[in-house]
């Protein structure tokens with residue numbers, strides 16, 4: 001078992017990021033662990049001041065931690081892509097976060113936009129590949145700004161990257177009661193990448209004869225998310241499809257205020273990073289309106305990853321209980337009050 | 349105005365394709381136009397027999413028509429991608445169907461899986477680019493089947509292709525009461541393609557000062573489709589994102605049984621093609637269970653495209669009336685009976 005202390009790198013980021021991270025830390029502190037935290041003021045302000053999104057020296061410092069808690073990055077004052085690619089994706093790629101784990105679960109008591117769906121109908125784990133695919137950054141532009149402009153984006157998929165992701169997903173499926181794994185891709189159009197993913201799933205499936213294996217095109221998957229979400233248990237998918245379907249998953253599971261994620265490096269060669277799926281929401285920043293629950297649930301994933309299983313369960317239970325008791329009264333509570341309530345629950 | 353006759357190429361295809369196409373033709377016949385049709389037996393059976401998906405000579409014959417009506421292609425007995433790329437996408441690319449037009453509309457009386465949504469909340473037109481992007485077929489594989497395998501897919505985007513699509517979308521938005529256009533992309537990650545799309549929208553917007561222009565990342569768009577569909581009027585997007593969000597759109601608008609599409613070549617240099625969004629559904633083929641409404645609505649788009657505006661409105665009205673009157677009694681009617689009912693309505 002891990003020592004009772006965590007060296008935590010904290011990246012509050014922009015917009016509501018700092019607000020929700022403060023509440024996540026409050027809950028973490030309430031658990032009685034020793035948290036040695038270093039705060040890294042990265043994001044829009046830092047970029048405006050220095051022109052840098054993530055200096056190499058900072059990245060190296062961050063490496064020396066057990067885990068990273070990140071709020072949200074991005075601001076309209078920064079050109080689209082600069083912080084996403086220069087900070088968020090750089091952390092994911094440099095720290096080899098090859099598993100982007102995103103639970104999609106409808107907590108009892110949460111209102112879903114779907115009619116006639118029960119909480120037990122939505123309980124999936126999306127295993128999104130995190131370090132390649134269309135996110136590789138490959139591509140370019142020729143004759144920019146002319147009528148002859150050509151812009152390309154290349155999706156890069158390796159047997160190495162796909163196999164470790166697929167294997168992780170099978171192992172996860174094997175620990176869940178339903179034991180079902182669905183590959184989501186578009187292998188009838190993206191034939192090269194789709195073929196690699198499909199063959200890899202077929203090959204690894206041989207080692208997991210108890211797991212029911214299914215395939216679903218990404219377009220059809222979005223339909224099933226709203227019409228038959230109970231179809232899915234563990235989903236394994238590429239970086240871009242995972243990005244899309246987990247936002248949809250968050251929406252059907254009651255909104256982005258509850259969607260947690262872990263950017264995992266299961267090899268342990270670098271710290272994993274935990275963040276809510278939501279963005280920096282500059283329109284509501286600084287008003288105490290943000291729901292910190294997604295960050296608190298991300299703290300739960302962090303604890304799980306570091307082996308603090310009991311504490312992780314306490315955090316999840318606190319959220320589940322809190323939701324049941326507060327049904328319909330969300331708006332009545334500030335970000336801080338929500339954090340206080342959750343912190344009290346994990347202590348109590 | 350066009351002459352009162354239509355030279356129609358009919359591709360019934362696989363699974364439920366022939367069944368729904370028969371009903372689409374029934375409705376078309378009932379309108380009193382002269383339809384000269386040629387049926388092309390392409391699809392799984394033809395491929396098994398000949399090893400070809402679409403012979404060059406057939407493609408050339410099809411070119412000589414005013415329009416194409418297609419049912420659905422694909423069968424589990426054919427490797428994934430063979431018919432999609434060799435037949436369906438080949439038609440779209442060779443005939444330069446650069447606009448893939450997909451109405452997403454909740455007809456009054458149709459049950460949506462979304463709670464608390466009214467029919468007026470879902471009324472959008474998705475303008476999906478049809479001849480480039482990740483569908484270009486560019487990519488390849490190296491060291492296939494080894495641990496060193498690399499598979500790539502390249503999204504190819506040209507100013508030429510993007511601009512004509514964006515322009516079409518603005519023109520469409522200008523004819524609609526809300527006059528709003530939303531670009532859906534992922535320009536914070538797919539920076540080269542996203543930049544081309546964003547710049548093109550900004551440039552064409554100058555010519556359409558009355559149109560309200562918005563941008564939405566594709567991941568966020570899927571959330572809004574379920575939480576705030578009224579946010580959208582005309583959407584313009586790339587080939588892959590359009591594929592994904594229109595399936596989701598079909599789901600929220602009451603299911604794939606109602607989703608129509610037009611693969612348009614607005615230049616008129618080749619015939620446009622009309623098809624339901626749904627697939628060949630081999631599991632229910634031959635049982636008279638398929639809903640032909642999506643095909644009938646696709647016939648409506650076909651009539652519109654050829655300038656038979658009055659007839660197009662009659663088809664749409666027939667569907668709208670039929671839905672209202674049959675509320676809740678869908679299952680009680682066979683594919684043929686549904687076609688009979690709709691044909692009677694357009695005559696009467």
Ligand SMILES: CC(C)[C@H](C(=O)O)[C@@H](O)C(=O)O
Pocket residue numbers: 084085088089243277536537567
């Ligand atoms: C901000 C963006 C780069 C990021 C992504 O696309 O992965 C976000 O949407 C997410 O899902 O974490």
Ligand SMILES: CC(C)[C@H](C(=O)O)[C@@H](O)C(=O)O
Pocket residue numbers: 188189219432433436437591625
């Ligand atoms: C069958 C497939 C190639 C096709 C596509 O991806 O375009 C279909 O999903 C569609 O939306 O028409």
